[in-house]
């Protein structure tokens with residue numbers, strides 16, 4: 001609350017009580033509800049500051065960040081800014097009361113991943129982080145450059161570490177491995193943080209540590225709650241948890257206060273907007289007053305003006321209508337924004353009667369809202385009225401205890417309690433005075449970002465008489481107090497006592513009617529539940545219809561009463577003195593607006609409940625029909641079984657008798673013993689069933705045989721392809737050998753050719769001496785030598801031809817080699833494809849085989 005970040009997380013083995021510690025149950029609330037309650041108590045105890053609280057709720061499931069407050073927010077990204085890591089696009093809801101915050105948690109829990117494991121029926125399969133962001137500033141206007149105190153409280157429920165011995169399969173195993181991995185990273189980060197020498201801390205190794213980075217390394221406070229289970233089988237995990245705790249204890253963090261000046265502060269944004277809207281409103285009012293012809297008249301002309309105003313009210317009405325609408329919209333927006341900023345009600349308790357309104361009052365949560373929390377011991381801020389409000393809670397607890405079965409079904413203690421409490425909340429809350437805002441607030445959209453103003457501006461009352469005091473007084477009214485206290489005549493002296501009495505009477509009637517509507521709504525809810533249990537009960541349906549008709553009638557009455565109140569206020573307005581009436585008018589306006597808003601919300605609630613009811617009824621009808629059908633089938637089957645066994649027994653008896661009779665008579669036993677037609681029918685049915693099953697089995701066998709055939713063929717094809725490939729390989733080898741041989745031969749021939757050709761160049765190169773010798777020898781060489789030369793020339797030519805032939809052959813062979821290489825590659829790829837196909841078929845056959853086996857087993 002003082003601007004220091006805080007983190008509390010629960011660590012421990014699965015089923016050791018982390019969720020119980022964080023959420024608690026009806027009788028002992030956990031850390032989250034306690035923290036939320038504390039935050040609101042502190043606001044109550046801090047009269048000189050105003051606060052804005054917002055919450056977000058996320059889970060990390062299988063290393064994916066999901067927004068639990070917004071089911072559409074899946075797989076969100078983690079980003080960083082100077083203030084630390086944050087989740088981009090996460091939904092943040094402004095909260096107005098502990099009940100409101102808890103309702104959001106309950107809604108978020110609906111989306112959390114939970115699954116049953118060997119150890120825990122409702123095991124958390126994800127880490128959850130509930131973040132409460134608190135902004136505060138001194139009461140009153142905050143100037144532009146002034147910093148706002150900003151802090152975040154992260155309440156983390158970690159998923160439990162799982163022992164490798166856990167017999168988990170499939171999805172659970174996958175979840176378990178993600179959980180263990182992130183917890184391992186957390187352990188590593190913590191041990192590195194405690195080891196002063198470590199330079200790199202692996203925050204980025206898991207989403208959990210990344211999100212916790214600013215908490216663990218930054219300037220906040222951290223509390224680690226380690227949960228252990230007394231089971232001896234978990235002693236190893238307990239030891240590990242204690243070691244983790246021991247390491248974590250040694251981390252040293254410097255806590256410091258955060259202040260923000262930039263536009264990130266929502267409180268500042270709202271304050272600026274309120275200021276702007278107020279200015280606009282002032283301008284609008286000035287416009288209206290300037291337009292009014294008698295603004296500057298003297299004292300005695302005021303009476304005349306009043307007279308005129310009464311007479312020309314209808315005319316003025318249409319003229320002022322537009323401005324009224326704009327004003328109402330602005331007022332509503334201011335009111336809505338103002339309500340989001342929380343201040344203590346203590347200060348205004350004293351300033352309420354003061355002629356000069358004290359510090360501006362914004363929305364004040366009442367004690368009745370704190371009473372949502374089932375506390376035995378109430379804090380000093382709680383008064384008798386709140387204790388009265390607590391009684392239904394305890395009553396409620398008794399009803400829960402009475403039904404242990406229901407309790408078994410409950411998800412997680414307090415969350416479930418809250419959900420149930422919320423459902424029954426209408427009757428409990430509206431039955432007590434001054435608590436009308438709680439339900440509205442918890443169901444109303446809380447963040448008024450965007451320009452849509454959900455405001456019922458029905459009473460078109462000219463508040464020109466209220467004058468400039470409107471804004472000042474309006475802003476001094478606390479949301480929590482107006483319905484009971486400030487609207488009464490004692491506080492605001494009015495000259496027209498009768499009118500005020502009448503208005504009070506009408507208001508009382510309105511209150512009673514509202515109470516009745518709330519009561520009947522709760523009756524309707526109860527009836528809805530009953531109808532869910534026995535959907536065919538016509539009396540319940542009738543009663544429900546009657547109740548909803550009554551509710552509608554009462555709502556009509558409420559609407560007419562509201563109109564009457566508006567008229568009465570309008571009528572009395574002319575008579576009342578301007579200055580005396582001015583303080584009550586905005587209150588009345590606000591009250592009317594509140595009422596209409598409340599009614600709208602209730603009507604919407606009612607519609608939703610009605611729809612849900614209809615859905616549930618149709619669901620129940622369907623289920624009922626299904627159950628009846630199944631029962632019929634079962635009884636038929638049982639009957640058939642009985643008949644069959646009876647008939648068999650009778651048959652046996654008949655056969656025995658026949659045997660005995662025929663034995664007595666000394667004749668042969670007849671082959672067929674007559675059967676009753678029913679028995680025959682039964683047997684016929686059975687035989688049909690058996691035939692069908694046999695047919696199915698034979699079909700399955702056929703499919704199996706077909707698959708086996710296909711498989712066989714594929715195997716054959718693959719073997720053939722393999723053979724082809726190996727043959728191609730052999731051929732290739734032979735070809736390459738031949739090529740090598742030919743090349744060798746070629747080389748030999750080439751060398752031979754060279755050697756044969758060599759005399760000619762030698763002769764050339766033998767120089768002048770040689771040439772002379774040659775010419776001499778030529779002259780003297782015999783004819784036989786010349787013949788030899790000719791023959792060698794021919795041989796040379798022949799060799800040359802052979803060489804050419806060889807070369808051609810070689811080229812051809814080379815081409816062949818290339819071709820066979822290509823063929824081999826093609827065959828190899830074919831073979832690979834074939835293997836893939838075989839593998840696929842084997843797989844599918846495996847599944848089908850399993851299926852058929854399963855079916856076979858079932859049959």
Ligand SMILES: Nc1ncnc2c1ncn2[C@@H]1O[C@H](COP(=O)(O)OP(=O)(O)OP(=O)(O)O)[C@@H](O)[C@H]1O
Pocket residue numbers: 012013014015016017018019020021120122123124125158159160161227
């Ligand atoms: N202190 C306690 N008092 C009463 N019941 C408890 C306590 N601690 C745990 N339990 C019960 O034990 C069961 C398991 O507890 P819980 O679900 O909180 O375990 P967990 O550590 O969150 O498990 P997981 O990691 O699997 O989610 C719940 O039924 C819970 O109500």
